Amino acid sequence: MNFNKGDNSTRFNFVAKSRHFFIFSIVITILGVLSLAIFGLNYGVDFKSGSSVDIVVTKDLSGKKAEIEKFIADSGLGAPATTIGADRITLRFDNVLSDVEEHKLKDGFAASFDKDASMEVYIVDVEIARELQFNALKAILIASLGIIIYVSIRFEWRFAIAAIVALLHDAFIVISLFSILRLEVNLPFIVAILTIIGYSINDTIVIFDRIRENMRFAKVKTAADLAKVVNDSVWQTLSRSINTVLTVVVTALCLFLFGGESIKLFALAILFGLASGAYSSIFIASPLWLLLKRGQKPKQGSKVSTTS
Template sequence: MIQKTKIWFSLSLIIIVIGMTLLGAKGLNYGIDFKGGNIVTIDMGKGFNQNIKEEVDKIIKKYDPNATTNIANETQIDIKSNVLTNDTINKMFNDVKQKYKLKDNALVSQSNVGPAIGKELKDKALKAFGIATIAMLIYIAMRFELKFGIAAIVALVHDILITLSVYAIFQIPLNSPFIAAILTILGYSINDTIVIFDRIRENKNKMRGKKIEELANESITQTMTRSINTVLTTLFTIVAVYVFVPSVRDFAFPLIIGIVSGAYSSIFIASPVWVMLKKRKSKNKAAA
């Protein structure tokens, strides 16, 4: 695995370069939580399901093609838009009300989110990411060694960039649950990476005299089954949540990307980076 480091790095680099290029050209598709706009909740009554939601979507798209809708609960639908005005919201609601014979009080709520809140969310998210990264680097450096910490942080940055790249490439709307998902990804990814690093540390005493590449390969092989099983069981749960609980899809989708990316980076990014750092130190000692 370590011998194919260039392949693993290239695969990630291709996705990240494409994503960052599109990010620079188009930017992210910020949702209402960041750009500001209106959130409308309509109670559709009994019998509301995914099929009816799709029919309601068609009515809503007439007024705002970029509006997003989510099933809030068994009877209600949430509509998010930064284009709709009070006038168009009333027209839209009247269309829905007439088609499904709803009562006047079916318009449960209508609220406005200002762009200032979105800026505050982004600032707090960056602070949270920075604090979490520094804290994890310090912990890993104390628990293992600094090179392990650097390799783990490189893997974390990789996971964030991959997730952002997917959102930039496919222009997926990005709302506040994305921030919670990103912080969850950080915790999950670092946990998987530490499992491998812990095995490397154990094997260093058992495999004295072995090359760094052999040590890393053996440690990865020993933890591979555990890593795959953990990822699959977690993915089954998150995918089920994404499919059957539409109201939390904004949180579940980036989590799916991050879990897959985190599993990949723990094996194919973090460990090879640690090997590169160790070999560089050895070369510097030899040169000295």
């Protein structure tokens, strides 16, 4: 794809329309905050106490979900969240199963559905769940801090602020969607968030690097000149951004459609993050840097500087 051809006057002006994109992102953020305040997140067993039971079956039981749920209910084990694939069944219990309950589940399942099935039970207590939540949050904060330091040194602090706002926007969009859709949040979800942060900052840095290169040769005397540099830089990197996101989307979509049950939510989070990351890199990060740059007081007799 080549988006660099044609008269500049006929091209879409990202800078001129930036207010609309800012408003759209603010509305989405408010909806996300409301959803998190009202519904919260649907934490999986990784982040709350309980038992996770993975059953590898030797025959397809995907059409017997109702029977399996009735068997578990009749056994007095509660009502776990049940995910049934062609060769694997996952049960998420809010309570920690005792040894007696584990044996009861294993023996009953073998007798009723698949005598050759193998079963593994993972238990997470309250303290471990809290520690995992804390470590997940710490990992995201450390990653964000590292990005701020790197971008501030490599570019300037205005680029760093714009980049962090964009990647936090992406992470929050994915978290909000998981809250609204009541999708399970577990450790693979945290891995997906960190992956999204890495993708988002990479895409944003490519645009920022082009802005910096163009600023070296542009005669920037007015705010309009600065806006033109930003708009031209986005257009010059647009084909790269679109081609990159489409390539990764195909891979993530294949994981979602053909991957195992345990990886589907990870792939779905990546798909959400890819869309949000491409959007924020083009429509949020660069216009936000422009707003910050316009507030800079240039030295008298010189053009606008790109370093702080």
